[in-house]
Amino acid sequence: MPHNDGMNYAPKGKPNPVVKAVEFRFAAVALDHGHIYGMCNGLIEAGAELKWVYDPDPAKVDAFCKTFPQARVASSEEEIFTDPEVRLVASAAVPSERCALGMRVLSHNKDYFTDKAPFTTLEQLRQARAKTAETGLKYAVYYSERLHVESAVFAGQLIQEGAIGRVVQVIGLGPHRLNAPSRPEWFFQKERYGGILCDIGSHQIEQFLFFAGCKDAKVVQSKVANYNAPMYPELEDFGDATLIGDNGATHYFRVDWLTPEGLGTWGDGRTLILGTDGYIELRKYIDIARDPRGDHLYLVNKEGERHFSLAGKMGYPFFGQLILDCLNRTEHAMTQEHAFKAAELCLLAQQQAVVVSG
Numbered sequence: 001m002p003h004n005d006g007m008n009y010a011p012k013g014k015p016n017p018v019v020k021a022v023e024f025r026f027a028a029v030a031l032d033h034g035h036i037y038g039m040c041n042g043l044i045e046a047g048a049e050l051k052w053v054y055d056p057d058p059a060k061v062d063a064f065c066k067t068f069p070q071a072r073v074a075s076s077e078e079e080i081f082t083d084p085e086v087r088l089v090a091s092a093a094v095p096s097e098r099c100a101l102g103m104r105v106l107s108h109n110k111d112y113f114t115d116k117a118p119f120t121t122l123e124q125l126r127q128a129r130a131k132t133a134e135t136g137l138k139y140a141v142y143y144s145e146r147l148h149v150e151s152a153v154f155a156g157q158l159i160q161e162g163a164i165g166r167v168v169q170v171i172g173l174g175p176h177r178l179n180a181p182s183r184p185e186w187f188f189q190k191e192r193y194g195g196i197l198c199d200i201g202s203h204q205i206e207q208f209l210f211f212a213g214c215k216d217a218k219v220v221q222s223k224v225a226n227y228n229a230p231m232y233p234e235l236e237d238f239g240d241a242t243l244i245g246d247n248g249a250t251h252y253f254r255v256d257w258l259t260p261e262g263l264g265t266w267g268d269g270r271t272l273i274l275g276t277d278g279y280i281e282l283r284k285y286i287d288i289a290r291d292p293r294g295d296h297l298y299l300v301n302k303e304g305e306r307h308f309s310l311a312g313k314m315g316y317p318f319f320g321q322l323i324l325d326c327l328n329r330t331e332h333a334m335t336q337e338h339a340f341k342a343a344e345l346c347l348l349a350q351q352q353a354v355v356v357s358g
Contacts, residue, residue, distance in 0.1 A: 004302075005224035008034035009315070011042055011148045017047025018320035023325065026113075027052035027080045028071065032184065035115040039142050040068060042319035043113075052080045081108035085266045088138075088326055095199065096192045099124035102139055106131050111138040111326045117202040120194035120344050122351070125344055132336055136329070140322055141339045145203035145269060146210060150314035151282045151295040155273060159211055164301055166276030169210045170274040171205035172253035173298065177263070178229070178237065196224055196236035197350040204242065204253035205301045205349070206342035211273050214245035217342060224351040225356035228258060238356075241349045249356060251296055264292050272348055277301055281301040 028036055032055075040050055050265050054074040055061050061073055074080050080089065082103065089105045091098065092115035097124050099119050104111040118141045119125045146152045186192040193199055209217065223239035229235050237257040244250050257303025259267050268285040268340060285294040295311040321333035 008037070010034065010037035011144075012041050013045050013316045014312070015045045015310055016315055016317075017045075017046075019047040019327070021047060021049035024048045024087055024323050025085045025163050026073070026088040026090055027054070027083075027086050027103075028064065028068075028090050028329050029054045029077055029080060030091045030097070031055040031057070031064055032094045032116050032186070033092035035093035035142060035144060036064070037067060037238055038088065038144060039092065039113060039115065042148065042316050043090065043323065044068075046320035046323050048319075051086060052083065054080055056165060077104065081105070081110065086110060086352055091115065091307070092142075094186045094192050095194050095324045096120045096186075099128055103131055104126060106135050106137045109135070109137070109243045111140065113138075113140040113142065113322070116144070117144045117194055117205075117346060118339070119218075119347060120191070120198060122344070124345050125340060126345065129340060138336065139322045139339065140334065141206075141208040141343065143203055143339075145284070147318040148286050148316055149269075149282070149295065150310045150312070150316070151284055151297040151308070152207070152243055153314045153317065154272070154273065154297055154308065155280050155282055156210065156292055157298065158280060159275070160274070161271065162272065163278075163299065164279055165277030167249055167273055167275050169250045169252075169274040170208045170211050171274075172207055172251070172269065173270045174200050174253065174255040175259045175269065175305060176200060176255070176257050176267045177259035177261075178257040179266075180229070180232070188235050190234040190236070194238040194253070194258075195350040195353070196223055196352055197241060198346050200255045201239055201241065201253065201349060202342060202346040204255065205241075205251070205345045206338075208243065208245070208249075208251040208253070208270060209338060209345075211271075212245050212247065212249035213252070214247055214249060215337075216246040217243040217251070217345055219345060219349045221245055221353060222353040223356050224350075224353045225358050232357070239353065241353075243345065243349075261286070265294070275301075
């Protein structure tokens, strides 16, 4: 997949199977966003077998099958939902349609794995909370900017080991390249994509909760703007927000669709994590003007200054953990409450955002 297009950025890691293929079969349904390729890559590398694919658009299915020829083309969602061998359904539907699909999946006694953002309204979140409580099934979310980034995986390990002490602030920068001509119609319709803080802002809030160890947070301020895309009046190409966690940690993040053409990748994503005993900086996708590869981590603490180049070294443990969680009904990959809390906070940030005139 092209490295200059975030919508179709699909990381590949080393195979690290936690099960035999026959032990965990899954299907892909709704191929509206290219993240489905990364989601499937991660599950397959962890040992899962991709059995089925379904989308009403034959062109999307044909393209998918060129990458994943092992997938059988289903004639309908129902063919997948009624297959007792399918344990999990992975999906990257239009954001506003992700919850309704999830409700259908869970109603057929299967776990659900959706691209972020998992919801576009608080009512959808309420429905999903009720359904997971009723069924005990999983509504897992692909927060890829932490889960599918090796430097972020390593940062989590360093924090758990106490390398920077107690985390007191996380700053997240999530710029993306617009690539407007390649975007589908729904991308520019706010009711369908949910707004910039709901959409790509969800990555940032999830990372804050994880790195800072928060169970909850309060949105202190948020704002959105359309600075550079007047031809798409419903598009927000800039957003930012400030949060305070329930443990006192603070968070500021900025997301935008303003990445210049001269950058060698789709977005210069960075995370800065301040602790009481040091700090970490992640340069996720590029180290500008220095190294076109991503996954750089800089660590400063009492032991000095260190740089880690982590591409190809950490792997992506989330996917194997998710498979085992589905099989064992555990919550090691990500708790359901964490996935939902990140979604709730991005919806609240979006809901109360001040609209800045461009």
